[in-house]
Amino acid sequence: MIGSPRYTSAMAKATGTTTTAQQSVEMILARQLASYLFVPVLVFDSTGTIVFYNEPAERILGVRFEETGRIDPDEVDRLVELSNDPGATPEDSEHPIVVALQQRRPAHGRRWLLRRADRVRLQVEATAFPIIDHEERLLGAVAMFWEHHGP
Amino acid sequence: MKVTPYGVRGSLAAPGPSTARYGGNTSCVRVTGADGTVLILDAGTGIRSLALELPRGLSRIDVLLTHLHMDHIIGLGFFGPLYNPEMEVHIWGPASATLSLEARLRRYLAPPLFPVLLRDLPCRLELHHTGRGRFSIGPFRIRTARVCHPGPTVGYRIETDTGSLAYLPDHEPALGARRFPLDPEWTSGFELAHDVDLLLHDAQYTREEYPSHAGWGHSTMHDALAFGRLANVRHLAPFHHDPGRDDTGLEKALDVAMAEIKPDFHVTPAAEGHSFDI
Numbered sequence: 001m002i003g004s005p006r007y008t009s010a011m012a013k014a015t016g017t018t019t020t021a022q023q024s025v026e027m028i029l030a031r032q033l034a035s036y037l038f039v040p041v042l043v044f045d046s047t048g049t050i051v052f053y054n055e056p057a058e059r060i061l062g063v064r065f066e067e068t069g070r071i072d073p074d075e076v077d078r079l080v081e082l083s084n085d086p087g088a089t090p091e092d093s094e095h096p097i098v099v100a101l102q103q104r105r106p107a108h109g110r111r112w113l114l115r116r117a118d119r120v121r122l123q124v125e126a127t128a129f130p131i132i133d134h135e136e137r138l139l140g141a142v143a144m145f146w147e148h149h150g151p
Numbered sequence: 152m153k154v155t156p157y158g159v160r161g162s163l164a165a166p167g168p169s170t171a172r173y174g175g176n177t178s179c180v181r182v183t184g185a186d187g188t189v190l191i192l193d194a195g196t197g198i199r200s201l202a203l204e205l206p207r208g209l210s211r212i213d214v215l216l217t218h219l220h221m222d223h224i225i226g227l228g229f230f231g232p233l234y235n236p237e238m239e240v241h242i243w244g245p246a247s248a249t250l251s252l253e254a255r256l257r258r259y260l261a262p263p264l265f266p267v268l269l270r271d272l273p274c275r276l277e278l279h280h281t282g283r284g285r286f287s288i289g290p291f292r293i294r295t296a297r298v299c300h301p302g303p304t305v306g307y308r309i310e311t312d313t314g315s316l317a318y319l320p321d322h323e324p325a326l327g328a329r330r331f332p333l334d335p336e337w338t339s340g341f342e343l344a345h346d347v348d349l350l351l352h353d354a355q356y357t358r359e360e361y362p363s364h365a366g367w368g369h370s371t372m373h374d375a376l377a378f379g380r381l382a383n384v385r386h387l388a389p390f391h392h393d394p395g396r397d398d399t400g401l402e403k404a405l406d407v408a409m410a411e412i413k414p415d416f417h418v419t420p421a422a423e424g425h426s427f428d429i
Binding site (some may be wrong): 023024029133 | 246248282283296297298299302311316326328329335336337338339341342
């Protein structure tokens with residue numbers, strides 16, 4: 001855009017900021033897609049850090065990406081808690097994000113409680129899938145939440 | 152190093168009087184090191200005339216393909232060194248998720264599209280996969296990364312002790328971005344282009360043309376300039392000119408973008424035969 005700042009190594013040194021390595025194109029495209037979707041989407045890197053979440057996710061998390069930026073795994077645990085619904089069956093107990101990142105496979109959980117930063121609990125279904133590139137590197141995962149309004 | 156375009160046109164060759172100033176051949180660039188090492192970036196129609204100007208006695212040549220769309224490989228079958236048994240030809244390019252570079256090239260270099268089979272080429276041919284990584288050829292230190300363009304596509308950053316070049320001929324970093332550019336972390340191609348002396352970058356469309364071509368893998372002139380600014384390049388050469396744009400139209404599109412973006416680095420539209428010394 002017109003007037004957009006240029007980024008220079010000198011700028012990073014002058015401001016004391018550390019530069020974050022450029023994301024892979026697969027992760028960039030995942031973020032771009034997420035930004036257009038109606039459902040809440042979180043994009044994780046391979047360490048479990050949330051590197052992006054979209055506006056619908058801001059609504060269910062109760063925080064804004066512009067304010068938090070990336071969220072480290074420890075901070076994720078403090079910010080939101082995803083726990084089993086007491087009524088969940090054993091097959092629902094797999095944590096989809098953990099499965100996607102640790103087992104490199106997609107997972108879907110039907111009965112999860114998401115406790116957000118303001119302590120409100122939401123009943124959600126969660127879907128997660130890993131992002132794996134052509135070299136079979138695990139780059140991260142995409143998690144989507146579906147608010148549960150039914151019985 | 153000396154960087155000489157032999158083909159700057161995108162998508163389809165467009166020879167004729169109306170494109171004579173910048174040229175009508177598709178993507179092909181020669182990079183020559185101080186020691187005479189020659190790299191060829193992409194194998195569009197420009198590679199035929201490039202081969203005619205190679206120095207006598209050259210025994211090895213490296214062709215670096217960004218991707219396998221036809222406008223970037225169509226000249227391969229007409230590349231003289233492939234038919235020279237004394238010549239060592241290395242072709243570097245991306246594999247797909249399921250096919251090797253060789254299998255992908257065989258789709259073109261085989262009947263019914265071409266009469267000579269890849270395996271029957273007389274030269275000493277070696278194929279190398281490029282995806283994400285670094286390698287060296289002679290004095291050139293080369294870095295590759297996948298970039299935003301349909302299908303497996305890489306960009307190249309080429310450095311010597313005296314200068315640096317980034318080659319991103321087919322690149323749509325603005326795809327899906329609500330505002331462009333985003334910050335460097337989320338901009339395709341940024342690390343390849345950051346701080347380079349010369350960037351050859353896709354600038355196929357005007358802003359008016361882009362909405363009906365979004366997702367086709369190419370940039371506007373505006374976005375090429377904005378990308379160059381973000382990456383802090385010293386010189387930008389808009390590249391991959393639209394085959395439907397004549398020389399006057401190209402200069403007009405650049406003037407409009409320059410007036411709005413106001414880059415504080417050199418901008419020279421890539422033209423066949425016009426070299427850059429870096």
